[in-house]
Amino acid sequence: MFIVDAHLDLSMNALEWNRDLTLPISEINKREAGLNDKPDRAKGVVSLPDLRRGNIGLVVATQIARYVALGNNLPGWHSPEQAWAQSQGQMAWYKAMEEAGEMVQINNLETLEKHIALWNDGAPSDKKPVGYILSLEGADSMITVNHVERAYNYGLRAIGPAHYGPGRYAQGTDATGFMGPVGHELLKEMERLNIILDATHLCDDSFWEALDHFNGHVWASHNNVRALVDHNRQYSDDMIKALIERGAVIGGALDAWMMVPGWVRGVSTPQATNCTLDVLIDHIDHICQIAGNANHVGIGSDLDGAFGREQCPYDLETIADLQKIPALFKKRGYSDADVEKLMHGNWLRFLRNAWK
Numbered sequence: 234m235f236i237v238d239a240h241l242d243l244s245m246n247a248l249e250w251n252r253d254l255t256l257p258i259s260e261i262n263k264r265e266a267g268l269n270d271k272p273d274r275a276k277g278v279v280s281l282p283d284l285r286r287g288n289i290g291l292v293v294a295t296q297i298a299r300y301v302a303l304g305n306n307l308p309g310w311h312s313p314e315q316a317w318a319q320s321q322g323q324m325a326w327y328k329a330m331e332e333a334g335e336m337v338q339i340n341n342l343e344t345l346e347k348h349i350a351l352w353n354d355g356a357p358s359d360k361k362p363v364g365y366i367l368s369l370e371g372a373d374s375m376i377t378v379n380h381v382e383r384a385y386n387y388g389l390r391a392i393g394p395a396h397y398g399p400g401r402y403a404q405g406t407d408a409t410g411f412m413g414p415v416g417h418e419l420l421k422e423m424e425r426l427n428i429i430l431d432a433t434h435l436c437d438d439s440f441w442e443a444l445d446h447f448n449g450h451v452w453a454s455h456n457n458v459r460a461l462v463d464h465n466r467q468y469s470d471d472m473i474k475a476l477i478e479r480g481a482v483i484g485g486a487l488d489a490w491m492m493v494p495g496w497v498r499g500v501s502t503p504q505a506t507n508c509t510l511d512v513l514i515d516h517i518d519h520i521c522q523i524a525g526n527a528n529h530v531g532i533g534s535d536l537d538g539a540f541g542r543e544q545c546p547y548d549l550e551t552i553a554d555l556q557k558i559p560a561l562f563k564k565r566g567y568s569d570a571d572v573e574k575l576m577h578g579n580w581l582r583f584l585r586n587a588w589k
């Protein structure tokens with residue numbers, strides 16, 4: 234089945250993890266044997282060949298670069314200009330992947346339909362470029378709101394104003410507080426350019442404020458459910474209801490700590506917490522039950538988003554194993570039509586509507 238994955242930090246892996254994503258992940262992992270600068274070394278699951286093997290032909294791929302003010306101990310750049318430069322390096326990598334025929338940017342209805350037709354033409358997928366919709370995770374790197382139009386011109390189509398911690402335009406996971414006037418300006422500019430608001434990572438205050446001030450299209454690329462794992466990073470049922478009312482699609486994520494309760498980073502293991510792909514269905518099903526249909530959820534795996542096999546479902550060896558998910562939905566009684574919506578149809582409907 235054709236799969237859309239709405240959240241992958243591909244350029245971050247290429248440039249900060251130094252992974253050549255044109256190689257199979259088995260080879261990338263082999264080369265990382267013995268490295269211990271990051272907890273997920275040699276435990277990666279994502280590469281372009283493995284995406285093709287899994288028939289995951291369209292992804293939302295990020296630029297990501299945080300600004301940290303003095304006293305903020307999260308990793309990040311000390312000025313917005315440095316963060317912008319980092320994001321431009323990431324853009325240069327995506328462009329190089331396009332020139333190599335490995336990826337293709339999807340940024341309007343025409344390129345979307347052409348790409349979907351290519352991936353559904355019956356030919357083997359091993360030579361097809363992986364389509365990517367460019368998204369920015371955390372808006373700190375926008376030096377000014379005027380930079381948003383420059384980014385739109387090189388293909389940016391979605392922005393999540395916040396990531397972890399306090400941000401320049403919005404407050405994110407583990408932070409509290411509102412977006413303020415500069416955040417409102419950002420939302421206004423996104424609306425003018427028809428850039429999708431990614432509500433993922435917004436803290437509760439900023440989340441409600443963003444929905445109030447933004448009249449454009451809203452999705453949540455990678456977000457699980459607070460009722461199942463109680464953390465501010467997750468959505469409460471009220472937040473889920475509000476997103477459904479806005480026509481949003483929410484991407485279910487495969488980061489173990491967001492899937493199973495009580496995860497302790499670096500201590501818990503997927504095996505000991507029984508973290509399998511089936512747990513993702515619990516989160517997705519919770520949203521479907523609130524919606525009363527299967528129209529508002531998809532996959533936004535976040536795989537290799539600074540974690541690897543040590544912190545994702547143990548029945549997933551590479552991202553190609555997303556192909557195991559349709560059978561898990563069917564076991565829960567989802568119809569074939571609903572499974573297609575959940576694996577790709579909802580994201581495609583959202584994009585066709587947003588870009589029409």
Ligand SMILES: [Zn+2]
Pocket residue numbers: 370434455535538
């Ligand atoms: Zn994220």
